[in-house]
Amino acid sequence: MVILEVNNLKVYFPIKAGIFNRTVNHIKAVDDVSFSIEQGKTYGLVGESGSGKTTTGRAVMGLENITAGTIIFDGKDITKKQSKTKDVRRNIQMIFQDPYSSLNPRKRVKDIIAEPLRNFENLSKQEEKKRVQELLELVGLSPESILKYPHEFSGGQRQRIGIARAIALKPKLIIADEPVSALDVSVQAQVLNFMRDIQKELGLTYIFISHDLGIVKHMCDDIAIMYKGRYVEQGTKEEIFNYPQHIYTKRLVSAIPDTEPGNREKRFKFRQDIQKEFEESYDDYFDSDGLAYSLKPVSDTHLVALPEKG
Ligand SMILES: Nc1ncnc2c1ncn2[C@@H]1O[C@H](COP(=O)(O)OP(=O)(O)OP(=O)(O)O)[C@@H](O)[C@H]1O
Ligand SMILES: [Mg+2]
Structure with missing residues (x-):
């Protein structure tokens, strides 16, 4: 079953100039990109800096104004921002690149992980605590972590907290934007393997954004190579790695x-x-x-x- 379908997506950013602040040109951050992802699969977006990977992910999340194209998620047209109902928003979550800046340093782990639960579900204090503890266990952190602050954890542990928050609502799609590039090479594999384990366990679909083809090879089923907002090549992992054409x-x-x-x-x-x-x-x-x-x-x-x- 196809969970996400993106058709002819364009995201152009205006370049303004002059005293009237007129739009004089556009940065074509995403320029006519189409793809679809089967539920449970990992779709890799690869490309050098500025090629449009993050903008593509943010457009799917509903965080960018779309210049043209359509986005169909779980059978619903979610192209327009107002069409992103609560149900859609809870089902698409993001894992961010930098576990140092993406977690609020003044909040305890229990509040960080409980935040999406509080936004989307009406749980009693008791139920909430139970859910947070289950999530901590799932991402391999101790129950005592609940009262700690982000700075008390290593980078890899922090990314697990970010992952716990992203999966708290059992979303259908997770957009992981360079999820391990801020981590030491020695813990990258751990976090990646863990992401694959929970994918199986929860039936998650990933958009996996990376500039590192070695990591993409390890993680992805299908892969697109982006260059200056456009696709250069798209195929299965085997096609891209064994029979690259471009x-x-x-x-x-x-x-x-x-x-x-x-x-x-x-x-x-x-x-x-x-x-x-x-x-x-x-x-x-x-x-x-x-x-x-x-x-x-x-x-x-x-x-x-x-x-x-x-
Ligand atoms: N809000 C914005 N306003 C104007 N230009 C933007 C904006 N966001 C991104 N861009 C531009 O769009 C292009 C694509 O940026 P994007 O962040 O999607 O690239 P990326 O592939 O994620 O790069 P990186 O690997 O560095 O994260 C770049 O030229 C960038 O400068
Ligand atoms: Mg990016």
């Missing part, structure tokens, strides 16, 4: 750090060759403004931004 994707995939130490030289040579191909064939893959072309299907699931033939 030179931009090829270059990203070739740059993933080695896990096997043995063939270092071969990999280095391979990277150099791809980089050379990237430079030589740039004009075949990007239009005169340096933007990706519209997507063309190469299989039922695999789409690549290539020019019209002929």
Whole structure:
């Protein structure tokens, strides 16, 4: 079952100038992006800084004004902000990049986690406490955590608190925007594996935003590569990693750090060759403004931004 369908999404930010503060141009942060996600799957959005990943996520959350396109969530058209009913809002939650700034430092853990419950459910104090304790247990934090403040926890633990808050209402969709990039590499894997465990347990669907293809490979079922607001390529994990078609994707995939130490030289040579191909064939893959072309299907699931033939 498709849980989220985004059609031809555009989010343009006006650039204003002059004493009349007129709109002189637009930043096309998201420029004609379409995708759909099956319930229970993880959809990866990859791209360099400024490519439009966060804006896409925020548009789905209802946090951006949409210039064009439609967003269908769980069968309902939620394109307009006013169409985001309470039921929709509770079912789409976000995990933020920075567990240091996303948790209110003056609030105790019990109030941080209980906040969505208080906004959306009418629980007695007793019920609320029970739910918070269940959530803490689910994310692997001790019951004593309840009275502590965020600064008393490590980065990884804080991200677990953020996750507990995001899953408190058993949402259907979670948008995780670089959820581990502020964490030490040593705890990244722990948090990622934990996210996968609760996904299975609660049947969650993820939009997983990252600039790190290695992490995306570990987490995602389907992947889109963004560049300057547009999709360069979209496909299953296998298609993107084993059969990348666009030179931009090829270059990203070739740059993933080695896990096997043995063939270092071969990999280095391979990277150099791809980089050379990237430079030589740039004009075949990007239009005169340096933007990706519209997507063309190469299989039922695999789409690549290539020019019209002929
Ligand atoms: N509120 C805004 N007003 C104007 N421009 C914006 C706004 N939000 C984002 N942008 C611009 O839109 C483009 C896409 O930004 P976005 O934050 O979506 O990128 P991103 O892929 O998430 O990048 P990063 O990896 O750095 O988080 C950028 O050029 C950014 O400067
Ligand atoms: Mg971002």
